[in-house]
Amino acid sequence: MTEAGTEGRGIRVAIAGTGGIAGICHIPALQGEAHRAEVVAAMDVDAGRVKTFCDEHDIPAAFTDLDRMLDEVRPDLVHVCTPPVAHAEQVVACLRAGAWVLCEKPPCLSLAEYDRITAAEGADGSGGPYAAIVYQHRFGSGARRMRELMAGGELGRPLVAQCVTAWYRDHAYFEVPWRGRWDTEGGGPTLGHGIHQIDLMLSLLGEWSEVRAMAGRLDRDVQTEDVSMAMVRFGSGAMASVVNSVLSPREESYLRFDLTDATVELRHLYGYRDADWSYTPAPHVAAARAAAWTAPARAGGADVPSSHGAQLTALLDCLERGERPPTSGAGGRQTLEFVTGLYKSALTGRPVSRGELVPGDPFYRRLHGDTPGWAPEVGP
Template sequence: MTTRRTLIIGTGAIADHHAHAVAQHGDRAVVVAGVDLDASRAQAFAAEHGLPAWGTDLATALAGELPTADGGTTGRPDLAHICTPPGSHVPLALQCLEAGVAVLLEKPPALSLAEMDVLIKASRRTGVQASVVVQHRFGGAGLRAARLLASGQLGRPLVATCDTLWFRGPEYYAVPWRGRWDVEGGGPTMGLGIHQLDLLIALIGPWAEVTAMAARQARDTATEDVSTAVVRFENGALATIASSALSPRQTSHVRVDAERATVEVEHLYGYGDEHWTVTPAPGHEDVARLWATDEPSPDSGHVSQLAFVLDAMDAGEPVPVTLADARGSLELVAAIYASAFTGTRVRRGDIGPGHPFYERMDGTGAPWA
């Protein structure tokens, strides 16, 4: 088994989750360096996690030439974890792809569909893979629910709800890049709700059309602080989606009502089996047997997703949740904004080159701008 050399780009809070995830995989992967524009932060991160090197120059790190404490160099990384603020994701990912280094990219992967398509083209042209962090797809219970729904054993999905009801006070938005369309790409729809929204798509399949509303109710931001949407999926299921930064009782909740059972999860930032509930429809009590398992069922999180990425790399297979896979979730976010700001129904595929919401998530401009 190959031990993958990984590089962490951006050593802020989310980078700790990535370093911990790598550490949980023992001999399969090791972090060789942390890179940050802030030298003191990179150095402190390296010391905290026991890394052999740190630096401020990404090109040097991608070439494997960062000096280590023992007088050597790090060696060329196999995988770069991009953990920086959203506005820098695309240029950093492009630099990695051009250098031939695979990417694990934090959400949101890009600030717009136009940027996402640039990344997709670069990945295809260079032949270098990129996976997007959507860790809620990779908990054991979430994978089991998706398999049961896809197999038809629970019947057709009919109704769904998807709520990301979190609380983010004014101090959260004091960070310069938050609450701005040009560097964050949106408000809670983009930055908070995208995880639950992506899990919903993983459970019941591609979406077809959306009607939405958004508002800036209480936070001094350029973006929305709440949005709601009604979505029709290609299989006919109807869903409501709410994303909020204003909710004192915080919850992350996804529920799918299928013909033979209700499957739902309620958690906050990560789930285990204990957060899931399956309720059989009358006459379909055998669903409980389908749900039960004696297999290990890991919690959702970076540790679980990284295991799938490493498995794919070892097998020479496509990494899970490629840029193209993740585009559907980003397109739904863009469509929610487009519908909310124009008062129209938006269908999947409507937003392409020349559409105002293709280049920027605020498109024609937020009504409160």
């Protein structure tokens, strides 16, 4: 047997939560890995919905109880696609049952919950199980190419960045009972929408050191914010601006990185291809050098879109080797830690340093930090 325990048979996969994201993103990703991964069960608290889902996707076993599914099916990997409030408890249950996890974003409702998840994982070098968070934008070939160029010093030193998630969610979107509430969704567009671009920015620029932010409830009927803005300083000295909105009729996801030798831009909405990245050399950079930055794509190199499929391929590779996936443990925590710092700064009106987000800080336990005017009022 391999360390992950799958030699001689396919990787047995189960899905927890059969709402929209499971069918739209996770099933196609799993179909792309059908040569080594088989969906053997699905679970949802809605019996009718899980039966319909299993019938539609030829999944042999339907459950309405996670513990029962874990006990009877013994999956190698569980895709957790439930609302955010359920993530921590369900991910920990899967890990304790010996299953690896791919958990939808946001990973959970607080750093305290995330650290519970990490504590339930296997130790590094143990072969798992591990819980990876869905941060699929790290895994497209465009991001991989830029990461390699930065690591090789080809683009120079990062100086300035912009990270914009300008999306639109109408009033009806927030009529779903668990949306827009701290206790069930955990946060607003900063946590649930902008987290995609934030994670990609952090994966390229490294550790942040300080954040100054604002948040507002400008139009939607929510407990959380519907817009936030932040200024960020990184450990390298680079600085960035971050915008998260669900109030923007012309939707766009935009990242810009200004380095000493180039400006790199990414424009897309919910997923990118290589053509969505552009490189502008600084005046002192020779044309031949700049041409090499995008040569692999022009020469027919693999154009891998950012997608659940790209991340699942990397995760299954890790599972087969018994290695920790890059968006688990500390690799997944950095993004939630940044989001926590942004909320703390926005709700307290002061700059936040990374090192202060520790147990005992109210924002470590809840992203509203019990802040008056933001935390839900407690009745008598």
